[in-house]
Amino acid sequence: MPEATTLRTLSDPGRAGPASRLSRLAPVHWLALAFLAAALGFAAAAWATGNGFYLRLATEALIFAGLAMSVDLLLGYTGLLSLGQALYFGLGAYVSALVLRDVAPSFWLAMAAALLAGSVAGLIGGVIANRVKGVYFALITFGLAQVAAKTVYNTRALGASDGLIGIPQIQVGFGPVSLDTADPLSFFLLVLALTVAAYAGLAYLMDAPFGRTLAAIRANEKRVPFLGFNAWRYKLAVYVLAACVAALAGALYPMLRGFVSPELMFFETSGNAVITVIVGGVGTLVGPVVGSLLLTALRSVVGSWTEHHLIVVGVIFMLSVIFLRKGLVGALLARLNRRGESGRTGS
């Protein structure tokens, strides 16, 4: 996406000239393309061997990657740690489940309803959470999600602790063609396409003036008003955006699993999303996707010989926090950059 780089209007203190900006940006997208190729290869292999289980698992990883991306928008680009992003993910999942079960088995209607619910809830949550900064922001998002999760958990109409079951499989129509969510391969490809679209759209937006303003807020919020920007408005906007992304990702969940449960809103879900972002790479958007797939694979591998995978995940997470500040993808990009720069000075 070379056009996007020219849209950078605000200079980022971390990056020097336009040339290095270009070389720094391109590898992210190359990485994303390589990832896409690998995902398609995986799909082909899984389809050839007729293995639906791993396709379903990979689909779930991509769905949770959407949640992780929304955390990355806040943490990586704006410097806001949300410990309650599962609130919007769970909201999207419940709204989608209710629409599919009780209103109409329509993919587009479910997604639209989840988007609407996500933006309204995000607006309310954002107005509340953006009253405070730093750790208080983390704690208030945590508290909001707890209130919502416990409320859902206690509400009989929403299935209380059992959640909602019996969400029908649906046909997703694209004009003349339609695909079946019950088919592991087509649903995987659909979710993959949506993930790629979300990545491309968000990466573009983060390179546009909007994203540069967020970077400025992250770097030094107090100076942003002096540049003529209203930091609060931008923080609210990105919060609503993140809520919508999380809600849309959540809306896909019941289509995959056929049920929703209050666990989707619990702190474990929010915490896992934060872990995914930190391990994958903060502020890269590819990182959350890569992290989600890696951690899902790790859990399934480690989980096959011990149920104590939390120790492994926890150790990896803490090592990432201490040693890999930009996660796996960040470390990889730094290497690619160094090679690229030394290559250029050598020629």
Next chain:
Amino acid sequence: MADLIDYLQFVLAPQALNGLSLGVAVVLMALGLTIIFGLLDVINMAHGEFYAMGAFLSLTLAGLGVGFWALLVLVPLLMLPIGWLAERWLIARVFHSRDRHILTLLLTFGLGMILEDLLKLIYGPNTLRPENPIEGGTEILGMFLPNYRLFLIGFGLALIAAVWLVVFRTGLGAMVRAAAFDKDMASSLGVPVRRVYAGTFAFGVALAGLAGVLLAPIYSVFPTMGRDFILMAFTVVIVGGMGSIQGAVIAGLLLTQVQALSSLYISPVWSDPLVFGIMVLVLMVRPQGLFGRLGHA
């Protein structure tokens, strides 16, 4: 009129006393959290797991034949080096980074996850029930109260007073408060700030462990026991003012009363959302809490 007195005596008062016994335990947890935050700016997400660790340690030691009274001393002593190392190896590593608020929160979150799974690995996921060390009950004003709860209230209040004395009336406490107020100035006046940091963290962890020992006979012991409890302690710390000692005490006693008494009128399952709702409201309206922070008041 007689109805009213009966209601007070047999409905409200026992519930309030139950709330009080939970309250002192919550305050012990919250004191550790709030002192750690006041001094180091660290939100210790692993605090609940340190509490669970204290409870499990007490079970193991009791199994080896250590008496209850010795446990009250021994478990906190064992928790001290654990807290010290956690500070030196983890917190101190990211302490000088720009995002240390977020990084320390993430580190302690990861630590808590590992500790919880370790407890599961060692003790299994099942619920254990230790013996009640102080049997029997006492009748006060026609109410029957378990002796252990009375002991818990008395011991807890004494402990809270002791913490207050140490922080506000000793040279050691003065060092801690000085380091919380201005670490550079304190350091140039000869306060060993790094050791004060590690020591304070260890002290908070030991308090959490002690709360675990004290509550183990009342609530059952299981690896995730810290989770529900830590949420309450966080709420207390936020409402009282992060880093404020008197805030933690007052908010702790107040909020557990709200929880205990509200469960008479609304279903107990709604008391959690109520308490978290209060937390969100306080964060919105007065994020600094009711009282000022350690070293600044």
